Amino acid sequence: xxxxxxxxxxxxxxxxxxxxxxxxxxxxxxxxxxxxxxxxxxxxxxxxxxxxxxxxxxxxxxxxxxxxxxxxxxxxxxxxxxxxxxxxxxxxxxxxxxxxxxxxxxxxxxxxxxxxxxxxx
Amino acid sequence: xxxxxxxxxxxxxxxxxxxxxxxxxxxxxxxxxxxxxxxxxxxxxxxxxxxxxxxxxxxxxxxxxxxxxxxxxxxxxxxxxxxxxxxxxxxxxxxxxxxxxxxxxxxxxxxxxxxxxxxxxxxxxxxxxxxxxxxxxxxxxxxxxxxxxxxxxxxxxxxxxxxxxxxxxxxxxxxxxxxxxxxxxxxxxxxxxxxxxxxxxxxxxxxxxxxxxxxxxxxxxxxxxxxxxxxxxxxxxxxxxxxxxxxxxxxxxxxxxxxxxxxxxxxxxxxxxxxxxxxxxxxxxxxxxxxxxxxxxxxxxxxxxxxxxxxxxxxxxxxxxxxxxxxxxxxxxxxxxxxxxxxxxxxxxxxxxxxxxxxxxxxxxxxxxxxxxxxxxxxxxxxxxxxxxxxxxxxxxxxxxxxxxxxxxxxxxxxxxxxxxxxxxxxxxxxxxxxxxxxxxxxxxxxxxxxxxxxxxxxxxxxxxxxxxxxxxxxxxxxxxxxxxxxxxxxxxxxxxxxxxxxxxxxxxxxxxxxxxxxxxxxxxxxxxxxxxxxxxxxxxxxxxxxxxxxxxxxxxxxxxxxxxxxxxxxxxxxxxxxxxxxxxxxxxxxxxxxxxxxxxxxxxxxxxxxxxxxxxxxxxxxxxxxxxxxxxxxxxxxxxxxxxxxxxxxxxxxxxxxxxxxxxxxxxxxxxxxxxxxxxxxxxxxxxxxxxxxxxxxxxxxxxxxxxxxxxxxxxxxxxxxxxxxxxxxxxxxxxxxxxxxxxxxxxxxxxxxxxxxxxxxxxxxxxxxxxxxxxxxx
Numbered sequence: 030x031x032x033x034x035x036x037x038x039x040x041x042x043x044x045x046x047x048x049x050x051x052x053x054x055x056x057x058x059x060x061x062x063x064x065x066x067x068x069x070x071x072x073x074x075x076x077x078x079x080x081x082x083x084x085x086x087x088x089x090x091x092x093x094x095x096x097x098x099x100x101x102x103x104x105x106x107x108x109x110x111x112x113x114x115x116x117x118x119x120x121x122x123x124x125x126x127x128x129x130x131x132x133x134x135x136x137x138x139x140x141x142x143x144x145x146x147x148x149x150x
Numbered sequence: 151x152x153x154x155x156x157x158x159x160x161x162x163x164x165x166x167x168x169x170x171x172x173x174x175x176x177x178x179x180x181x182x183x184x185x186x187x188x189x190x191x192x193x194x195x196x197x198x199x200x201x202x203x204x205x206x207x208x209x210x211x212x213x214x215x216x217x218x219x220x221x222x223x224x225x226x227x228x229x230x231x232x233x234x235x236x237x238x239x240x241x242x243x244x245x246x247x248x249x250x251x252x253x254x255x256x257x258x259x260x261x262x263x264x265x266x267x268x269x270x271x272x273x274x275x276x277x278x279x280x281x282x283x284x285x286x287x288x289x290x291x292x293x294x295x296x297x298x299x300x301x302x303x304x305x306x307x308x309x310x311x312x313x314x315x316x317x318x319x320x321x322x323x324x325x326x327x328x329x330x331x332x333x334x335x336x337x338x339x340x341x342x343x344x345x346x347x348x349x350x351x352x353x354x355x356x357x358x359x360x361x362x363x364x365x366x367x368x369x370x371x372x373x374x375x376x377x378x379x380x381x382x383x384x385x386x387x388x389x390x391x392x393x394x395x396x397x398x399x400x401x402x403x404x405x406x407x408x409x410x411x412x413x414x415x416x417x418x419x420x421x422x423x424x425x426x427x428x429x430x431x432x433x434x435x436x437x438x439x440x441x442x443x444x445x446x447x448x449x450x451x452x453x454x455x456x457x458x459x460x461x462x463x464x465x466x467x468x469x470x471x472x473x474x475x476x477x478x479x480x481x482x483x484x485x486x487x488x489x490x491x492x493x494x495x496x497x498x499x500x501x502x503x504x505x506x507x508x509x510x511x512x513x514x515x516x517x518x519x520x521x522x523x524x525x526x527x528x529x530x531x532x533x534x535x536x537x538x539x540x541x542x543x544x545x546x547x548x549x550x551x552x553x554x555x556x557x558x559x560x561x562x563x564x565x566x567x568x569x570x571x572x573x574x575x576x577x578x579x580x581x582x583x584x585x586x587x588x589x590x591x592x593x594x595x596x597x598x599x600x601x602x603x604x605x606x607x608x609x610x611x612x613x614x615x616x617x618x619x620x621x622x623x624x625x626x627x628x629x630x631x632x633x634x635x636x637x638x639x640x641x642x643x644x645x646x647x648x649x650x651x652x653x654x655x656x657x658x659x660x661x662x663x664x665x666x667x668x669x670x671x672x673x674x675x676x677x678x679x680x681x682x683x684x685x686x687x688x689x690x691x692x693x694x695x696x697x698x699x700x701x702x703x704x705x706x707x708x709x710x711x712x713x714x715x716x717x718x719x720x721x722x723x724x725x726x727x728x729x730x731x732x733x734x735x736x737x738x739x740x741x742x743x744x745x746x747x748x749x750x751x752x753x754x755x756x757x758x759x760x761x762x763x764x765x766x767x768x769x770x771x772x773x774x775x776x777x778x779x780x781x782x783x784x785x786x787x788x789x790x791x792x793x794x795x796x797x798x799x800x801x802x803x804x805x806x807x808x809x810x811x812x813x814x815x816x817x818x819x820x821x822x823x824x825x826x827x828x829x830x831x832x833x834x835x836x837x838x839x840x841x842x843x844x845x846x847x848x849x850x851x852x853x854x855x856x857x858x859x860x861x862x863x864x865x866x867x868x869x870x871x872x873x874x875x876x877x878x879x880x881x882x883x884x885x886x887x888x889x890x891x892x893x894x895x896x897x898x899x900x901x902x903x904x905x906x907x908x909x910x911x912x913x914x915x916x917x918x919x920x921x922x923x924x925x926x927x928x929x930x
Contacts, residue, residue, distance in 0.1 A: 042161040042202040084194045107352045129352045130412035135205035
C-alpha cells in the first residue's frame with residue numbers, strides 16, 4: 030500500500046525537495062502552502078502522515094496542528110514538524126500543539142524516510 | 151545532479167520573490183506601518199531564505215540570515231522595538247542578504263567579513279534583549295510540559311508477587327534496588343511509561359519498540375499493575391507501562407535515548423545497563439520518574455476503606471477525569487467484589503457522555519482555535535468567493551508560453567482565412583463568413599485570456615523604487631518623496647521584467663537632474679521636498695508608465711549644446727523644444743556634465759529607450775522649465791500580438807502599429823511644403839507635420855506616381871506627429887511580433903518582423919525610431 034504524505038510549507042524549494050525525496054521513496058505526496066490549505070487537503074484526502082513547516086502565512090503550523098488534533102478523526106494522524114536546528118522553542122510549541130515528531134531542516138533524505146517510518150504504522 | 155540544479159533554480163526563483171516581498175514590506179514599514187502582519191511576513195521571508203540556503207549549504211547566507219532572523223523574531227514578539235534605527239539596519243541587511251544570494255547563484259565567494267558589522271549589531275541588539283527574558287521563557291516551557299504529566303509509576307513489583315507494592319516514594323522499597331542481577335555486558339533495561347499526551351500526539355509505543363528492535367534483540371513486557379478495576383477504569387486513562395530488555399552490545403545510552411527523542415517529556419524513560427545499581431538518591435533526583443501520585447494495585451484497592459478509596463489519587467490527570475453525576479458519591483459505591491452487572495452498566499453509562507469518538511485520549515488543552523477551515527467552506531459562506539481548495543496553481547512559464555505561441559499562430563491562421571475571403575466568396579458563402587466572424591471573435595477572446603495569464607501587477611517593480619529614491623535623496627542631499635499610483639495595473643510578465651532597469655534610470659535621472667536641492671527649491675518658491683510621481687495606467691491597448699517630477703525641467707540649452715558637441719544635431723538645424731527634450735534618449739548622449747555617482751554613467755537614458763523598444767514600447771519626455779518634467783513609457787499590453795495596418799512600400803509589405811496611426815489620406819489631396827532644411831512638411835488642418843517617405847527611407851523604389859500614394863499620419867508618444875508616405879494601404883490585421891534582433895540584427899526604424907497570413911515576411915515600422923534617426927540623419 031502506498032503511503033500518502035501531506036507536505037505543508039510555504040517555501041516552494043522545500044516542497045520540491047520533499048516531493049522529490051518522498052516520491053523517490055515510494056510515497057504519494059500531497060502539497061499545501063499553508064495550514065489552511067493543509068486542512069482543506071485533509072478534508073478531502075486520506076493521509077497517512079503530515080509534514081508541516083511552522084512559519085507560514087495565513088495559518089501557521091502550530092495553528093494547523095491544533096486544528097487537526099481538535100477534530101476527532103485525526104487524533105492518531107502522525108504529524109511531523111519541520112524545524113531548523115536552532116528553533117528548539119518552535120519544536121516544543123509544535124509538540125505542545127500535538128506534533129508527533131520533527132524533522133530538522135536541512136534534512137538528509139535517508140533521515141527523512143527513517144523519521145517517517147518511525148511514526149507511521 | 152540535475153535534480154539539485156532544479157531545486158537550486160526553484161530556490162533562487164523563490165528568493166527573488168521573497169526579496170521583492172521584503173522590499174514591499176519595508177516600504178510600508180518605513181512609512182510607519184509596523185503591524186504584526188508585516189513583521190511576520192518579513193520574518194517568514196528571511197526564514198524561508200535561510201531554510202533553503204541551509205539545504206544547499208550556502209553557509210555564508212545561512213549565518214547572516216540566521217542572525218537577522220533572530221533579531222526579527224525578537225521584533226516580532228515585541229522584545230525588540232522596531233525603531234527607525236532598526237528599520238535602517240534591516241534595510242541594509244536586505245541588501246546583504248541579496249548579495250549573499252547573488253554570490254550563491256554565481257558561485258562567487260564573498261569576503262568572510264562581509265556583513266559582519268551588521269551581524270554583530272543584530273547580535274548585540276538581540277543579546278541586549280534576551281538575558282533575563284530567556285530564563286523566564288525556558289521556565290514557561292518546563293511548566294508547559296509539567297502540567298500534563300500523568301504520574302504513573304513504573305512498577306516492577308508485578309514481576310514479583312511477594313514484593314509488597316510500594317505506595318509512596320519515600321517509603322518504597324525500590325524494585326531497582328532489589329536483588330542485583332548478574333552483570334551481562336550489552337544488556338540494557340529500558341523502563342518506559344507513556345503519559346497520556348504521548349498518545350494525543352499520535353505517537354505509538356509499538357513504533358518505538360519497533361525502532362528499538364532495529365537496534366538489537368528486544369524483549370518487551372507490559373507492566374499492568376496500574377490498571378485499575380473496571381469501575382475506576384477511565385476510557386482515556388493511561389495505565390500501561392513497559393519494560394524492555396535490549397540486548398545490543400556496543401550500544402550507547404544516547405543511541406537508545408534517541409529512539410525516544412520525539413516522546414521526550416511525554417513519558418518517563420529510564421535506561422539502565424542491566425545489573426547496574428542505581429543509588430536511591432540518584433533515582434529520587436531523576437526528573438523522569440515522577441512519583442507524586444501512585445496508583446494502588448487492585449489487591450490494595452480491595453483492602454482500602456471506602457474513605458480511603460475516595461481519597462485515593464486516581465491514576466490519571468484530573469482534567470481527564472470523566473464527569474460523574476453528583477448523585478453518585480463515592481460513599482455509595484458498592485464494594486468491588488459485590489459489583490453487579492447492573493451497577494457496571496450504570497457506571498459505563500455515566501461515563502459515556504464524556505467519551506470522545508476516538509479511542510485515544512482527546513488533547514487536554516481545550517481547543518479554542520477555530521473549527522477546521524473546511525467546515526466553514528462547506529457551509530458555503532456567501533462571502534467566500536470560491537470554495538475551499540487550492541485557488542491558484544503554479545504553472546511553468548514555458549507551458550504558458552507554448553499556449554501563447556499556439557494562440558498567436560491561431561490568430562495568424564484566422565487572419566489568413568479572413569484575408570482569403572474575397573468579395574466573390576463572401577457573396578457565395580454567407581454561412582461560412584459568419585462562422586469566420588465568430589471564429590475571429592473567439593480567437594480574440596482566447597488571446598486576451600491567455601495574455602491575462604501572463605499578466606502581473608507592476609507592483610513588483612514599483613515596490614523597489616521607494617528605496618531607490620531614498621538612497622538617491624541621501625546621496626544627493628535632496629529631499630525627495632515618491633508617490634506611486636496604479637501599482638495594481640497588470641502587464642505582461644516579460645514586460646515587467648524588462649521594466650526595472652529603465653524605471654531605475656528614469657527615476658535616477660529625475661532625482662539627479664530634475665529635482666533641485668532644497669535651498670534652490672525654497673528660493674524658487676517651491677516646497678523643499680521634491681516629488682517624483684510614478685504611475686501606471688492602461689490606455690487602450692497600451693500601458694502607460696509615467697515618471698513625473700516637480701523639479702527644474704530639462705535644461706534645453708545645455709542639452710542642445712551637448713548634442714551639437716557630440717554631433718547628434720547639425721549646427722544649422724534648430725530642433726524644436728520637444729525634439730531637444732527627446733535628445734536625452736539619443737545613444738551616447740549623457741547630460742551629466744560632471745559624471746556623478748548616480749546617473750551620469752554615460753549609459754544614461756539611451757538604455758531606457760533601447761530597453762523599452764525591445765519590448766515594443768516607446769518613450770516620450772515632456773518638460774516645463776522650472777516646473778518639472780514627465781517621462782512616459784508606452785508599453786504594449788501584450789508582447790506577442792499587435793494590431794497593425796498593412797501597407798506597401800515598393801513591392802514589400804510593411805506594417806504600422808495601429809495604435810500610433812491617427813489617420814490616413816491620399817497624397818493627391820495633401821499639401822506638401824518644402825522646408826529650408828531640405829525636408830518636407832505636410833500641412834494638416836493648420837498643423838505642420840514632418841514627412842518621412844518610407845520608400846526613400848528604406849531605399850525602396852516607389853512603384854507609383856506621387857499623387858497615387860498614401861499618407862499615414864502617425865502620432866508617436868506625445869503630440870509630435872509624423873506623416874509616413876507609403877505606396878499602398880492594404881488593410882488592418884493582427885500580427886504576431888517576431889524579434890528581428892534574435893533572428894537577424896537590430897535595424898534602425900524597424901521594430902521587428904512578422905509573418906503574414908500568406909507566408910510573407912513584413913517588417914514592423916518603428917515610428918518613434920524613424921523620427922529620431924531622421925533628425926540624426928539630417929544632422930549628419
